[in-house]
Amino acid sequence: MKIWFLSTISKIRQWIQGRYGYDQLSRFLFILTLALIVLSRISVLRFLYIPALLLLSWSCIRCYSANHKRRRAEYAAYLRIKSFFSLQKRKWSERKTHTYFKCSSCKKTLRIPKRKGKMRITCPECGYVVEKRT
Ligand SMILES: [Zn+2]
Incomplete structure (x- = not known):
């Protein structure tokens, strides 16, 4: 039992090694998912549950992805959008x-x-x- 457990842990470590991991975009997607799930509890907005699950899936796929180039491109796009909105907020204030x-x-x-x-x-x-x- 102990050998099986240690072997499984070792396999999981090898699988996780080199994965992209968690970044601000994954965090944003997770928070957006939670907000959509809460909103989907309202009967009129029940349809938001499906996009919430899709966003959660995307967030998880990003974390365990080995395609770093594509994940960095997504993150760069996210940062551009985020800086655009922060500039608009600053202009307004x-x-x-x-x-x-x-x-x-x-x-x-x-x-x-x-x-x-x-x-x-x-x-x-x-x-x-x-x-x-x-
Ligand atoms: Zn100039």
């Missing part, structure tokens, strides 16, 4: 004090204070200089 615009040379988003008149702005990324009225 600073909408009365700052204005945002894209550098016409490198497309980096720049932030300048509002109501300062005509300003000469140098992009920290590429050094492009532009004049803006704020």
Whole structure:
């Protein structure tokens, strides 16, 4: 019995070795799954149970996947989407004090204070200089 147990543990260790593991996207998918399961308890939203199970499956598949290249690409896409929404949130919270615009040379988003008149702005990324009225 003990030998069988140790052999099984060893096989599981070998199988887990080199797997992608848990990251922020897996965590987000898991939390979204829990939220959908809670919402699916409402009779009108019962259909949300199926997407919740699909998201949970995707989260588990990601954790035990050996295809690191694809998992990293998914994670990079997740981070791009997340940074887009955090920028929108920041723009909204600073909408009365700052204005945002894209550098016409490198497309980096720049932030300048509002109501300062005509300003000469140098992009920290590429050094492009532009004049803006704020
Ligand atoms: Zn620039």
